[in-house]
Amino acid sequence: MNKTENQETAWQDARDSFIAQWGSIGSAWGINRTMAQIHALLIVASHPLTTDNIMAELKISRGNAHSNLRELISWGLVKSVIRKGERKEYFVAEKEVWKMFCTIARERKRREIDPALEALTHCYEKTKKLKGHEARDFNQQIKSLKNFLELAGNTMEKITALEHNQWLALALKMLKIKNHETHYS
Amino acid sequence: MNKTENQETAWQDARDSFIAQWGSIGSAWGINRTMAQIHALLIVASHPLTTDNIMAELKISRGNAHSNLRELISWGLVKSVIRKGERKEYFVAEKEVWKMFCTIARERKRREIDPALEALTHCYEKTKKLKGHEARDFNQQIKSLKNFLELAGNTMEKITALEHNQWLALALKMLKIKNHETHYS
DNA sequence: TTTAATTTTCATTATTTTCTGAAAATATAG
DNA sequence: CTATATTTTCAGAAAATAATGAAAATTAAA
Numbered sequence: 387m388n389k390t391e392n393q394e395t396a397w398q399d400a401r402d403s404f405i406a407q408w409g410s411i412g413s414a415w416g417i418n419r420t421m422a423q424i425h426a427l428l429i430v431a432s433h434p435l436t437t438d439n440i441m442a443e444l445k446i447s448r449g450n451a452h453s454n455l456r457e458l459i460s461w462g463l464v465k466s467v468i469r470k471g472e473r474k475e476y477f478v479a480e481k482e483v484w485k486m487f488c489t490i491a492r493e494r495k496r497r498e499i500d501p502a503l504e505a506l507t508h509c510y511e512k513t514k515k516l517k518g519h520e521a522r523d524f525n526q527q528i529k530s531l532k533n534f535l536e537l538a539g540n541t542m543e544k545i546t547a548l549e550h551n552q553w554l555a556l557a558l559k560m561l562k563i564k565n566h567e568t569h570y571s
Numbered sequence: 572m573n574k575t576e577n578q579e580t581a582w583q584d585a586r587d588s589f590i591a592q593w594g595s596i597g598s599a600w601g602i603n604r605t606m607a608q609i610h611a612l613l614i615v616a617s618h619p620l621t622t623d624n625i626m627a628e629l630k631i632s633r634g635n636a637h638s639n640l641r642e643l644i645s646w647g648l649v650k651s652v653i654r655k656g657e658r659k660e661y662f663v664a665e666k667e668v669w670k671m672f673c674t675i676a677r678e679r680k681r682r683e684i685d686p687a688l689e690a691l692t693h694c695y696e697k698t699k700k701l702k703g704h705e706a707r708d709f710n711q712q713i714k715s716l717k718n719f720l721e722l723a724g725n726t727m728e729k730i731t732a733l734e735h736n737q738w739l740a741l742a743l744k745m746l747k748i749k750n751h752e753t754h755y756s
Numbered sequence: 757t758t759t760a761a762t763t764t765t766c767a768t769t770a771t772t773t774t775c776t777g778a779a780a781a782t783a784t785a786g
Numbered sequence: 787c788t789a790t791a792t793t794t795t796c797a798g799a800a801a802a803t804a805a806t807g808a809a810a811a812t813t814a815a816a
Binding site: 399408483505506 | 723
Binding site: 418419420446447448449450453473 | 783784
């Protein structure tokens with residue numbers, strides 16, 4: 387085997403390991419393993435891929451590929467493209483990392499924070515007029531959870547509305563904060 | 572039923588619905604339903620609870636209560652307390668929301684971001700010296716993912732090291748950013 | 757020690773989630 | 787139209803995850 391072939395293999399090995407690992411990381415993120423793998427595959431793909439390409443690469447069934455692709459589309463992470471003169475549907479992932487992150491963050495806010503806030507608001511309203519020690523304590527506890535999640539959610543929205551370079555500037559500013567500057571201030 | 576009893580019931584209903592909802596929200600967060608429910612129960616409990624209390628309240632088995640309590644302890648969200656003269660173990664949750672959030676955020680960084688970074692670094696190192704268009708593109712894509720996650724992880728660490736009031740100040744500052752101030756700056 | 761209370765473990769069972777594959781539906785070309 | 791390519795659906799199978807409950811281990815009081 388000559389050097390070029392070696393490099394070819396090395397690259398493909400790295401790619402495969404990236405896809406596999408991204409899959410198990412997906413699990414830790416509470417995301418379906420296959421969905422994460424398809425996403426990984428599309429992120430590093432140099433061309434748009436068809437459902438059949440994905441089935442072959444990941445050795446999964448059509449139904450599985452199909453439903454996870456739809457799920458990725460519903461998250462806004464993948465788009466389908468149609469080439470003129472061709473009947474097949476092709477898929478591409480957003481590759482710009484900052485955009486990808488914003489999409490995921492907004493979706494997670496929608497799925498994780500918003501329903502939690504709804505539940506908290508409901509509990510808060512139901513108990514705010516009650517008397518009695520325990521009811522008051524409960525209501526206060528719910529209120530602080532609610533206040534915090536509202537603030538956190540709004541902050542996330544602000545951040546994910548930034549352009550990449552604005553985010554970089556903000557992050558660098560935050561990293562520069564020294565403890566002695568913020569303590570006792 | 573008199574007014575006091577009504578209020579007592581209203582409070583308990585709200586409490587139960589909070590626990591139930593927190594459980595299903597937990598699922599959306601990729602957290603075990605029972606673990607989330609035990610956590611919710613402890614957050615709104617006015618006293619430390621025993622394993623038996625928790626089993627009774629949530630109608631779950633001893634083994635289940637036990638292992639989820641241990642898991643909550645390993646997250647750092649719950650602590651066990653022993654009362655002198657008593658043999659039973661009691662459990663309490665951290666109730667201060669900001670501390671709770673910091674604990675969860677650090678743990679999620681450890682479980683979600685750190686392993687992802689490890690995988691990315693591995694792929695990056697394996698491919699950085701390869702020639703060829705596709706290998707280079709791949710390496711660049713991995714690099715941007717890696718850079719982003721590093722920055723995000725470090726930022727999270729900085730933020731979760733803040734005191735509550737510092738976080739409030741920072742969040743308010745971010746919320747005040749107007750789009751015209753940040754665009755084109 | 758012995759005894760009783762309490763915690764921990766773990767094989768088994770139940771539940772939930774994910775995947776398969778083939779049939780049905782839809783779309784396009786000829 | 788008819789034939790063919792492609793996508794979508796979904797019942798059932800497989801895999802993964804969570805829960806039960808009883809037995810074993812641990813702890814501490816008597």
